[in-house]
Amino acid sequence: MALSVPIDTRDITVTPIFKHITVENVPASEREGHPVMEVLEVVEVRFAGSKLYSPVFPANAFWKRDGHRTITYAERWADQYREFLSGNDQKAAGTPLEMLKPYGISDAQLSLCRALRIYSIEALHHLEGPNLKSLQMNANPLKEMARRYMSDRSSGSQSADKIAELMAEVAALKSQIPAKEPTLAEVEQAIQAAEDEYEAMSDDQLKEAIAAKVGSKPRGNPSRATLLSSIRELSAA
Structure with missing residues (x-):
């Protein structure tokens, strides 16, 4: 591959x-x-x-x-x-996180990973324990994206066209390492921004997100607060 x-x-x-x-x-x-x-x-x-x-x-x-x-x-x-x-840019080993775009990683989640010094899919895939928990409610979704990517790569299930498209997209990225370390406040801000993405979703989008995790949409007409609480709980589970 x-x-x-x-x-x-x-x-x-x-x-x-x-x-x-x-x-x-x-x-x-x-x-x-x-x-x-x-x-x-x-x-x-x-x-x-x-x-x-x-x-x-x-x-x-x-x-x-x-x-x-x-x-x-x-x-x-x-x-x-x-x-x-040699004066060249230093790059992290592994596959750029941008390769998880087809698996659903958002810009806020990418920023969160970089703020927490996670620079490659392989690093995310091997993350465990307290360091994985630092991703908070994004830990399980991001870990699952990495697992699916690694599984697809091992089985060769990605098409040649898709690989070529993604290679072109990340050619200039190459797991770039931020030169400046974020402050603790900036890390907390990145965590909050990733978690606040649900706030930008419509009620229908929240129901679709819940259905993707449990197999069916919520019954009845739950309030927005209930939908937000449900998706956060499911993401953190």
Whole structure:
């Protein structure tokens, strides 16, 4: 299948971002009597679904030992580090989330995923536990979209025409990693925006959405508040 991206599933929900930072060399500052600044190569490690935790390590710092050899973070993510040294855009491994458009992902849900550092379908597919719950009521719908995509890709059920169409649509995207990390307030805003999408639906659209989840439309003539409550409960279930 086209767009199938071989990646190490151990790192599928981890995205490294190499960059330069300027820090003060305190011993040198004390010795010289004025601030002495140094530019360091570091890697910021982003975890899919994590709102706050994003540690930063020197690129040449110890990651693990392989026999007698020390492996650095730069060696751990060698491809990403080479892109950084070449001055190229750093891209997340995996398939762009935009490939979920035919499966129903909305623009607000795309923004939500990026705000929560989920940059690929594979990362979304492997998300579990508290990091999955960070998507709140969008967790189950997004997880199901990723599952269906992965299933279709494995079975080769997507037509060649559809694949070509989607490849053209996402050619310029390539799982772009936002350069600037969102603040916690911006993350909460993205979560709220994704959940507020139901507010923009008409009553008939809400009934159709409920029917898609339970197999039939609500009986009688329920109020809008009841419809909104039902679809949110079903989405969060």
